[in-house]
Amino acid sequence: MTTITRIAARGEGVAADGRHVALAAPGDTLADDGTLIPGPHHIDPPCRHYPECGGCQLQHLDDESWAGFITDRIASALDAHGLTTIIRAPALSPPHTRRRATLHVEPSGRIGFTAERSHQIVDLHECHVIAPELFALVRPLKRLLPSFKAKRRLDVHLTLADQGVDVLVKGVAPEGLSHHDALTAFAQAHKVARIAFDDGMGPETRWEPEPVTITLGGVAVPLPPAAFLQATTEGEAALVAAVCESVGAAKITADLFAGLGTFALALPGRVYAAEGARDAIMALKAAAGRAQRLVFTEHRDLFRRPLTTAELNRFDAIVIDPPRAGARDQVTQLAAGTVPVIAYVSCNPSTFAADAQRLREGGYALDWIQPVGQFRWSTHVELAARFSRSPS
Structure with missing residues (x-):
């Protein structure tokens, strides 16, 4: 007999002897004949469609094990790049909240x-x-x-x-x-x-x-059809809180990959918001103008034309929330700069860790990570992290 010790990236349980076991939870026991004996963290899935439906992969886990899976995914990604930091307790969205x-x-x-x-x-x-x-x-x-x-x-x-x-x-x-x-x-x-x-x-x-x-940051923003939003209001609140904590009282902040303004409209002081999707940035511009928020918008493809180091150095803080592929070219410019604080929001621990390594090589410290579980019972992991550079 062997014990299930953790959950792999795709959701299978991993036994102490290295075997991968479908629908297993940490603490389950795998008998010699292959029978899985549920442990203290294995729960009865609430949905009749599980595990057939691909919307969920981890419905058999309790919240403690799901949170542990999220933390392990981030820690493993960091470890692959020789990084460590404080990983806070994950903020988990409850059932029936995905919007x-x-x-x-x-x-x-x-x-x-x-x-x-x-x-x-x-x-x-x-x-x-x-x-x-x-x-x-x-x-x-x-x-x-x-x-x-x-x-x-x-x-x-x-x-x-x-x-x-x-x-x-x-x-x-x-x-x-x-x-x-x-x-x-x-x-x-x-x-x-x-x-x-x-x-x-x-x-x-x-x-x-x-x-x-x-409504984002207390401002009603025009919503283009199928526009990107954080998956739950609870997840959005956790990410916004982490970003605002990172930025502090910055007088002027750049919000890169700003979307509809999830972070730009919640930040203090003046904000420069750059976004490659025209409908999203036009919606943010209109909403900020009506609300008289100090948000300057630019329609800019940050993959083809990232902000240069000289442009970035004008800001007190940077918020960056790139797509799953990360933002290698933009992070390279950031790593060469002198911006005191960077708040990095990611939906992919692997690409985040690669970008984090580039920032560390440029002289930044990874202060902490706030994991967020917005996609209930899935293997999808999100996070917000704070990087800082000591004054030279």
């Missing part, structure tokens, strides 16, 4: 997430991850979308906005009066904030009784 999701719809009407490591759609009858407002539209969409007679799989992006649920259907466009009437009836019956369709030419709004917004 954005992408569901897939087959022509037959089957709707849900894809199965684990498969393109097969799991027809959702319950979901313990997404917000109730999103799940409430699953059955109505199942009735509505087959009437469009799409010949291929559709993607449906659901986002919980200030006014209700924002719906973007990709892969088809409504045609004729019957579709218009069906959409109007659907939207009115379910109090939908907006319905847009994208058949490959960009989103086209078909229902929006009032402008759709998302």
Whole structure:
């Protein structure tokens, strides 16, 4: 017999003898005949679709083990680059709080997430991850979308906005009066904030009784269809708190990969916000202007044209929240600079650790990391970290 000691990056349990065991939790026992004996951290998954549905990989873990998995993922990534630091207790989002999701719809009407490591759609009858407002539209969409007679799989992006649920259907466009009437009836019956369709030419709004917004930093920001948001309000709050703690009372801060302004609108003093997505940066510019926030925006592709070291050195602090691939070129410019404080937000511990090594080689210290578990019961790990440079 052997004991399960940890969870691997893809969610399998790892036994003391090195074997990987599906659906195992730390503290479980693996008998000689392969039988898994549940331990103190192994719980009964609440959802009938687990483990078939690919939306969750770790529903059999209690919160203590899930938090441990998140911490281990970050520590392992750091260790691979010779780094260590204080890793705080992870901030975990509760069930039923995810405010954005992408569901897939087959022509037959089957709707849900894809199965684990498969393109097969799991027809959702319950979901313990997404917000109730999103799940409430699953059955109505199942009735509505087959009437469009799409010949291929559709993607449906659901986002919980200030006014209700924002719906973007990709892969088809409504045609004729019957579709218009069906959409109007659907939207009115379910109090939908907006319905847009994208058949490959960009989103086209078909229902929006009032402008759709998302409140960030106390400011109502116009919400483009399927725009990026932090997955939960709890996760967003944890990341914003960590960034604000890192920046402190900086008088002027640069927010790189600013998006809609999740951090820019929460920061003190003056803020320069750079973002490559035009619709996002225009929404932030409009919102900051109406709220009279001291936010200067620039539409700038930071992969093709990162801020130079000379440009960066004008700021008291830098906030950087790059995509999963990290921001090697931008971090190289940062590492050569003299900015006192950097707040780095990441959704990929591996690329974060690589960038952290570059910053360390440039003279920065990694002060601490705040892990965040926004994607309930998944192997997805996010974090916010503080880097500082001592005055020379």
